[in-house]
Amino acid sequence: MINSIVRLLSLVGLGLATLLACEEDSSIAIESKVALDKTTTSGKIGDVITANVTLKGSDVQKLVVTKSINGVPAPDFSVEIPLTAGNDSYPFSQMILAGDEEGTLVYTFSGFNGSGALIDASDLAVSVRLSGVPLLTRYDWRLAQQITGGDNTLTDAMRDNVYRLNADYSWQYDWGASGPTNFEDLNQYCAWKIIGNESQVDSIYLIKFGFLAATPTLEGYKVTKLEGEDLWLETTMDLSWLGLSAETPVIEKYIGIAKSSDFTPYRGANPADYSWGNCTPGAY
Structure with a gap:
């Protein structure tokens, strides 16, 4: 009697397995329309x-x-x-x-x-x-390397310098806890613009006002690399007063970092005190 029950259960189990296998095969055989x-x-x-x-x-x-x-x-x-x-x-x-x-x-x-x-x-x-303008506005950009006329000119005080390029084409600058170097605190930081298009940025212009100036200064940089978290900019500076060329090449590398609430434009100073020029981002 027990053997008969075992054989019956085995047959039922085999039947269920066969049925499930058929259903599985059937679902596999269905092709997408x-x-x-x-x-x-x-x-x-x-x-x-x-x-x-x-x-x-x-x-x-x-x-x-x-x-x-x-x-x-x-x-x-x-x-x-x-x-x-x-x-x-x-x-x-x-x-x-x-x-x-x-x-x-x-x-x-x-x-x-x-x-x-x-x-x-x-x-x-x-x-x-990400590429082009969306990549530029996704991160804050921290200065990681500066080569001037072939020499490394990045100082420790410059390593916490951070740019923020906003989607409305305004530009902000945080010179970090180390404080300003090279007279950064004498400028009003205004706007930025691109040469190229939304997806392929060939050059960047940073627009600022010198101390108490009413006319903006446009500083142009060629974008030699914009990929992932790397931004490489190249420009020339007149450093003839230092015995260098009037068109001394300057190469700067920036690293993209996550935007943080610690970012502080004009760190240590009141941003309201930097408004002597009429700044209109997007209009340059």
Whole structure:
């Protein structure tokens, strides 16, 4: 009797295992009606991403692409890809825009039948690498190296110098606990501007007012590297009064650091006392 029960339970267990295996195989065999040649890609602002969409079967009559950042739909983005009879493969391309770096960027490809019902959907997740202006405004920039005419001219007092380039094109400067060097405390720090475009910054101009001056001074720097947390700037200075060239090359390296509440413009002084020039960020 016991042996019969054991054999019965074994048969039931085998039947359940076979049923589960069939269900698992069945789910694996189901193909997506809207298939992409990739599910992830990457790029920086200004790059064009591409994907190829393949429709499986004839159920899909309309293909719509939507965009979201951190799960929030982009309100002004919706693309319908025109479908052609006899063609089941469609190319998609889209430029990565400023603002796409603010979160997880996803393009969703949704297939609908002739009645407007959703048949299937697939996602393309895009990893956006920061570049250009968004990278400049993401971090504070601390001076890490200064080479003047081939010589290392970075002093210990300069190692806590930090720039902040704000998104509204205002510019702030914290000379750190070591205090100002090279008469930094005699300037009103005003604004910054770029030469290039949002995604490719070729040069930066820092705009400031000299002591009690009403006319701004624009100091230009060539951007030789802007990648990750590295910013390299190059300019020339007239150091002929020191026996050097009138166009002595100066190379400065800055390291991107997380923005902190410890950042203090005009550290040790009252910022309200530095307003003798009419500063209009974004207008230079």
